[in-house]
Amino acid sequence: MLPYLWVLVSICATTLATPSSWSPDVQQLFGDSMKWLDMNYDSKDGYLYDLNTQEALRHETRSSAWYALGLLARNENNDVAEAEKIIGNVIGGQFKNTTQQWYGTYQKYPEEPEVGSPLYAAKIYSSWDPNWRGFVGTTFIIILEEYSELLSAETQQLILDSLVHTAIGDSYRNGGQNGDNLYPSYSNPAIMRAFVSGWVGRKTNDQNMTSAGETYANEIIALFNKTDTLSEFNSATYTGVSVFGLTLWSSYLPEDSAMSQMGPVMLQKTWDAISQLWHPTMKNMAGPWDRTYGYDMNRYVSIMALWFWAYLGRDASSLINQPHLMSHSPDYAWGPLVAVLADTQAKHLPDNFFNQFKTFDKERTFTAQAYYPPYDLEIRNLTTWMSEKLTIGGMSYNQTSVGGPAGTTNPVVVQWITDQEIAFLTLRPSEKALQAEVSPGKVVLSYPSGNADSKFQFIATTFKGRKTLAGIKHMQGISMTPSGNINMAYVTKFAGDNGGELSPSNTFEYWSFTWSMPSGFTGVPQLTLEFEVS
Numbered sequence: 250m251l252p253y254l255w256v257l258v259s260i261c262a263t264t265l266a267t268p269s270s271w272s273p274d275v276q277q278l279f280g281d282s283m284k285w286l287d288m289n290y291d292s293k294d295g296y297l298y299d300l301n302t303q304e305a306l307r308h309e310t311r312s313s314a315w316y317a318l319g320l321l322a323r324n325e326n327n328d329v330a331e332a333e334k335i336i337g338n339v340i341g342g343q344f345k346n347t348t349q350q351w352y353g354t355y356q357k358y359p360e361e362p363e364v365g366s367p368l369y370a371a372k373i374y375s376s377w378d379p380n381w382r383g384f385v386g387t388t389f390i391i392i393l394e395e396y397s398e399l400l401s402a403e404t405q406q407l408i409l410d411s412l413v414h415t416a417i418g419d420s421y422r423n424g425g426q427n428g429d430n431l432y433p434s435y436s437n438p439a440i441m442r443a444f445v446s447g448w449v450g451r452k453t454n455d456q457n458m459t460s461a462g463e464t465y466a467n468e469i470i471a472l473f474n475k476t477d478t479l480s481e482f483n484s485a486t487y488t489g490v491s492v493f494g495l496t497l498w499s500s501y502l503p504e505d506s507a508m509s510q511m512g513p514v515m516l517q518k519t520w521d522a523i524s525q526l527w528h529p530t531m532k533n534m535a536g537p538w539d540r541t542y543g544y545d546m547n548r549y550v551s552i553m554a555l556w557f558w559a560y561l562g563r564d565a566s567s568l569i570n571q572p573h574l575m576s577h578s579p580d581y582a583w584g585p586l587v588a589v590l591a592d593t594q595a596k597h598l599p600d601n602f603f604n605q606f607k608t609f610d611k612e613r614t615f616t617a618q619a620y621y622p623p624y625d626l627e628i629r630n631l632t633t634w635m636s637e638k639l640t641i642g643g644m645s646y647n648q649t650s651v652g653g654p655a656g657t658t659n660p661v662v663v664q665w666i667t668d669q670e671i672a673f674l675t676l677r678p679s680e681k682a683l684q685a686e687v688s689p690g691k692v693v694l695s696y697p698s699g700n701a702d703s704k705f706q707f708i709a710t711t712f713k714g715r716k717t718l719a720g721i722k723h724m725q726g727i728s729m730t731p732s733g734n735i736n737m738a739y740v741t742k743f744a745g746d747n748g749g750e751l752s753p754s755n756t757f758e759y760w761s762f763t764w765s766m767p768s769g770f771t772g773v774p775q776l777t778l779e780f781e782v783s
């Protein structure tokens with residue numbers, strides 16, 4: 250009897266992803282983020298309070314689902330009961346009317362009026378969020394894959410039924426229709442959609458749903474194959490979601506799936522690019538950035554930073570000891586997801602892969618291409634020069650709208666190390682096309698369809714060592730020399746919480762430098778910036 254018992258126990262121990270088997274860094278990420286989430290939990294209502302503080306104690310759905318996963322992973326005291334309560338609440342708030350565009354997604358918060366009622370219009374990415382199907386749906390799948398034996402049969406069935414609504418509702422999405430923007434190029438939700446459809450289809454023997462997931466995955470893969478990069482490229486937040494999704498592709502689908510076949514390849518290539526762009530001394534991913542919620546990863550929470558915490562330790566990541574005080578802190582609620590999947594993802598990467606992230610080894614120039622149709626009319630070309638104290642990244646593009654798909658592209662990013670901070674200078678997009686040529690210490694910018702009204706506006710860090718700037722000469726730790734056919738007399742402004750002509754961006758106060766063209770200008774506007782760190 251005894252050997253049998255032992256086998257049983259050891260099977261149970263290996264089927265549950267339990268914190269005690271994780272590395273000390275992953276355990277710390279898990280423990281710290283859960284401690285913070287515990288403090289934000291309202292057991293009476295079975296939801297987390299909204300993690301954006303000062304929301305008059307309203308609750309929030311998506312982070313509650315992430316917390317439920319954390320509770321199951323921890324499995325102490327009444328954790329499992331609380332998780333079941335949250336799961337019941339989240340699913341109770343799922344939209345179940347199949348005729349509505351928001352069918353299958355989850356209400357954003359339980360106090361919300363009925364979406365689409367006379368005084369509360371249905372507004373995509375506002376009163377309802379189409380991507381929450383993917384965020385909550387993937388979390389539910391991890392729960393079923395890793396922790397179903399902790400859950401009652403009723404809760405397991407409830408989750409599976411909810412996932413069917415999620416998968417069908419997500420199939421309503423079509424980029425360019427009804428205000429939706431889900432194209433296969435919108436990498437992070439596209440990857441989640443394909444996965445949820447492929448997984449739920451197999452689980453429920455719905456061949457149509459399975460092949461819908463596979464077909465969508467193949468569109469994502471075909472795009473990836475063009476450039477060996479995700480269309481939504483280099484974002485400290487969203488690359489973190491995409492590698493999460495690719496980990497699901499690689500881990501929870503059978504061998505006959507295009508996702509399980511290509512997931513590991515895409516994961517590896519995506520991480521290879523990250524390894525080139527990560528600057529261990531600056532603790533930043535160098536630019537250009539497709540989308541960002543801040544300008545220095547040491548001051549805002551990003552999902553990539555949570556992965557770095559898992560693999561490099563918190564001190565080597567860009568997070569401070571109290572991540573909940575940083576900008577964009579609600580993303581700290583990703584802690585449990587990252588912890589639960591950290592070992593799973595690492596299995597798809599080479600042994601000791603993360604050693605190369607620990608020290609800045611050599612000056613280098615990284616090049617890549619990325620392609621995000623239909624917004625990109627041509628493949629984008631990205632170049633990033635990395636040195637010990639200075640990085641310069643730029644991208645050439647030709648797009649259908651200013652600022653790219655999400656309007657938050659930072660096409661030229663310079664970062665450097667001063668005595669007191671990681672400084673940044675980034676170009677505000679103002680034209681649909683830009684050519685950026687990066688070489689050591691230098692970037693040459695031109696607007697191929699520019700004219701006399703063209704502008705080059707940069708936003709730059711505030712400096713602890715010099716609080717009041719009158720111009721570029723006062724930037725700390727660097728000298729910057731502009732040249733070109735611009736009007737050399739640029740305009741300086743300040744963006745502050747309490748004053749200055751402009752308002753902060755992503756909560757970062759900044760200085761703005763804007764070059765215009767001489768009056769009566771004709772030709773291609775061109776600006777060269779040369780940098781030297783002091």
Ligand SMILES: *[C@@H]1O[C@H](CO)[C@@H](O)[C@H](O)[C@H]1NC(C)=O
Pocket residue numbers: 346347348349365
């Ligand atoms: C479902 O939504 C449609 C369109 O908004 C509405 O006309 C219908 O009454 C709803 N059905 C139910 C059962 O609420």
Ligand SMILES: *[C@@H]1O[C@H](CO)[C@@H](O)[C@H](O)[C@H]1NC(C)=O
Pocket residue numbers: 420457458461
């Ligand atoms: C099959 O799946 C597609 C895409 O998800 C969906 O549009 C279609 O309605 C489904 N058909 C059936 C019969 O379920």
Ligand SMILES: *[C@@H]1O[C@H](CO)[C@@H](O)[C@H](O)[C@H]1NC(C)=O
Pocket residue numbers: 467468470471474514
């Ligand atoms: C993508 O490229 C891989 C080779 O790396 C190939 O096996 C696969 O069939 C390609 N898939 C698509 C959809 O283009």
Ligand SMILES: *[C@@H]1O[C@H](CO)[C@@H](O)[C@H](O)[C@H]1NC(C)=O
Pocket residue numbers: 627628629630645646647
């Ligand atoms: C990027 O480079 C390719 C050649 O490799 C070129 O065809 C394309 O037009 C370039 N894109 C832009 C926006 O300049």
Ligand SMILES: *[C@@H]1O[C@H](CO)[C@@H](O)[C@H](O)[C@H]1NC(C)=O
Pocket residue numbers: 626627647648682697698
């Ligand atoms: C952008 O691409 C379109 C379509 O290929 C082309 O007509 C246009 O000339 C390009 N713009 C620039 C500035 O290269």
